[in-house]
Amino acid sequence: MKRLTSGGVPGFVIRRLLLGLIVLLMVSLVVFAATQALPGDPARAILGRSATPQSLAALRRHLHLDQPVIQQYLTWISGLLHGNLGISLAAQEPVTKLLAPKLVNSAVLVAVAAVISIPLSVAIGSWAAFRREKVFDTLSSNLLLVLAAVPEFVVAITLVILFATTVFPRVLPSISTIPPGSRPWDHLSFLILPTATLVIAVAPYVARIMRASMIEVLESDYVEMARLKGLPERTVLIRHALPNALGPVFQVIALSLAYLAGGIIVIEFVFNYGGIGSALQESVLNHDLPVVQALAMLIAALYVALNLLADVATIVVTPRLRTRL
Amino acid sequence: MIAGSGITPSSAGITAAADVPAPTVRPTSLLRRSLRLWRTRIGVIIVGGLVLLAIIGPYIAPYGPSTPVGVPNATPGGKAVLGTDYLGQDVLSRFLYGGRNILVTAFIATAAGLIVGVAIGLIAAYARNALDDVLMRIMDVILAFPQIMLALVAVAVVGPHAWVIVLAIALTTAPRAARVARGAALPVVERDFIACSEAMGVPRWRILFGELLPNTLGPLMVEASLRMTYSIGVIAALSYLGLSPNPNSPNWGTMIQENQIVLPVQPWGAVMPIIAIALLTIGTGLIGDGIARTAAGIDRARSAE
Numbered sequence: 001m002k003r004l005t006s007g008g009v010p011g012f013v014i015r016r017l018l019l020g021l022i023v024l025l026m027v028s029l030v031v032f033a034a035t036q037a038l039p040g041d042p043a044r045a046i047l048g049r050s051a052t053p054q055s056l057a058a059l060r061r062h063l064h065l066d067q068p069v070i071q072q073y074l075t076w077i078s079g080l081l082h083g084n085l086g087i088s089l090a091a092q093e094p095v096t097k098l099l100a101p102k103l104v105n106s107a108v109l110v111a112v113a114a115v116i117s118i119p120l121s122v123a124i125g126s127w128a129a130f131r132r133e134k135v136f137d138t139l140s141s142n143l144l145l146v147l148a149a150v151p152e153f154v155v156a157i158t159l160v161i162l163f164a165t166t167v168f169p170r171v172l173p174s175i176s177t178i179p180p181g182s183r184p185w186d187h188l189s190f191l192i193l194p195t196a197t198l199v200i201a202v203a204p205y206v207a208r209i210m211r212a213s214m215i216e217v218l219e220s221d222y223v224e225m226a227r228l229k230g231l232p233e234r235t236v237l238i239r240h241a242l243p244n245a246l247g248p249v250f251q252v253i254a255l256s257l258a259y260l261a262g263g264i265i266v267i268e269f270v271f272n273y274g275g276i277g278s279a280l281q282e283s284v285l286n287h288d289l290p291v292v293q294a295l296a297m298l299i300a301a302l303y304v305a306l307n308l309l310a311d312v313a314t315i316v317v318t319p320r321l322r323t324r325l
Numbered sequence: 326m327i328a329g330s331g332i333t334p335s336s337a338g339i340t341a342a343a344d345v346p347a348p349t350v351r352p353t354s355l356l357r358r359s360l361r362l363w364r365t366r367i368g369v370i371i372v373g374g375l376v377l378l379a380i381i382g383p384y385i386a387p388y389g390p391s392t393p394v395g396v397p398n399a400t401p402g403g404k405a406v407l408g409t410d411y412l413g414q415d416v417l418s419r420f421l422y423g424g425r426n427i428l429v430t431a432f433i434a435t436a437a438g439l440i441v442g443v444a445i446g447l448i449a450a451y452a453r454n455a456l457d458d459v460l461m462r463i464m465d466v467i468l469a470f471p472q473i474m475l476a477l478v479a480v481a482v483v484g485p486h487a488w489v490i491v492l493a494i495a496l497t498t499a500p501r502a503a504r505v506a507r508g509a510a511l512p513v514v515e516r517d518f519i520a521c522s523e524a525m526g527v528p529r530w531r532i533l534f535g536e537l538l539p540n541t542l543g544p545l546m547v548e549a550s551l552r553m554t555y556s557i558g559v560i561a562a563l564s565y566l567g568l569s570p571n572p573n574s575p576n577w578g579t580m581i582q583e584n585q586i587v588l589p590v591q592p593w594g595a596v597m598p599i600i601a602i603a604l605l606t607i608g609t610g611l612i613g614d615g616i617a618r619t620a621a622g623i624d625r626a627r628s629a630e
Contacts, residue, residue: 262471
């Protein structure tokens with residue numbers, strides 16, 4: 001792709017878009033191959049050893065396993081593009097209908113976590129850079145280093161121990177099961193611990209990159225120039241330093257959001273929160289292949305789209321990178 | 326913890342700002358120098374202690390891992406120092422048995438992923454042609470799956486066998502390591518001693534692994550400890566999700582899940598493995614950060630000369 005260099009920013013966007021589509025196409029091949037075309041009999045894997053020949057044959061017909069592999073893939077991918085994701089084997093209803101409310105639940109959770117964690121981590125990172133090597137910087141750097149390493153389900157259960165069961169019992173609910181038919185925002189107290197876990201899982205990365213980027217900007221000539229002009233420190237930091245420091249952070253923010261899509265798998269399970277993450281865990285345990293396929297494609301597509309957005313946003317906010325296009 | 330997407334500074338495609346430059350010091354001296362930092366020392370002590378615990382734990386455990394010793398969910402005291410779990414098994418004994426599995430699986434998976442990934446990254450960087458593009462695009466495809474999701478899909482299709490989990494973790498570790506290896510090797514490939522070796526007719530594999538590899542070991546060691554941290558997290562999470570090869574085997578992740586419901590009554594069954602996993606990942610994280618800081622420090626000193 002590096003050799004197709006022309007067209008400026010629109011050209012770059014088009015090239016990245018095409019590349020994203022190619023990656024998605026290959027992802028769909030991988031998902032299909034892994035779940036349906038592998039040697040062995042998916043129908044037997046789903047039904048287990050107790051399956052009768054009749055039920056095996058019926059399931060094979062249902063999954064289109066009696067057709068040639070290419071035909072199976074084309075049926076699956078065209079259904080996918082038309083919004084028809086097949087029928088869930090466990091729930092016996094269309095996958096789209098099954099996943100729609102769960103998708104809303106997960107989206108709310110991720111959105112709330114993103115809205116809280118991104119400004120928070122940008123603020124922490126910037127403040128640590130302004131007060132470099134001072135108490136706040138040392139404390140926050142070490143704390144973030146520790147939090148970045150700990151797996152998110154360990155963070156989640158630690159929060160449960162602290163605020164729901166053992167240390168301060170029943171301050172917050174330890175289980176966040178959203179009753180069917182209601183929306184997550186009807187149960188705000190349910191959202192607190194899962195959101196806090198996601199924020200703790202993501203904030204360290206964004207804050208650390210923000211700190212590094214801000215330190216680099218603060219040492220630059222144009223910030224010194226702004227100071228020498230006699231501008232108030234506040235203006236220098238907010239008008240000159242902050243916008244320039246945000247450039248490299250976009251990439252990490254997008255990656256963090258994409259990560260949240262994967263991180264919710266375990267976190268939703270911890271809190272029994274009915275989203276796509278716990279749906280994936282359930283469908284894996286039930287061998288519900290249509291649901292596994294749909295969720296794998298969904299999460300991968302989200303990941304590719306966010307990466308694309310990050311690359312474009314970085315180009316838009318960093319003019320000097322455009323000369324390399 | 327960001328395990329799934331592999332958020333490393335160097336995965337920031339076009340923003341090269343956070344890339345770790347390759348320090349050209351011998352790896353042994355880099356390790357020794359990084360031990361001058363307190364964080365590396367603390368990390369080594371924590372990880373060493375837990376590895377030791379996992380190795381000798383089964384020999385000093387007062388009971389077998391699945392021996393019932395009393396009523397379920399008994400609080401500490403009497404025969405069971407840390408109480409009993411939901412089946413009346415001794416929490417301390419299960420805890421002492423439970424580390425081996427995670428450590429061994431995480432180590433094998435990470436090592437396999439790193440070896441494959443580094444080889445691919447070095448080959449891609451050295452090729453500088455269509456092969457580079459093809460290899461890295463394939464890596465992008467694997468990167469589109471969060472680590473835990475790919476492991477879940479693999480377990481869904483094949484079953485929760487140990488080798489499936491090792492393979493899934495290795496497969497998702499490889500592209501992340503490949504990116505770092507390629508990024509670190511690209512500037513080295515341009516240097517004169519590589520051209521010199523080529524002119525002398527040194528075989529390609531010897532250039533790759535005898536000359537490129539030693540000159541990229543700094544960032545690779547940082548990456549290795551980072552990957553180990555994430556692998557421990559994902560493997561513990563998988564057994565927490567109920568997808569370990571043997572459901573009643575003593576395993577820190579499984580223990581947390583089994584004893585989560587009884588937290589208000591008998592917290593120790595979940596608290597001990599939580600502390601262990603948290604300390605283990607913090608330890609590997611500290612080691613990685615120590616090496617990274619040392620490498621960056623050496624680099625800064627060199628550019629100041």
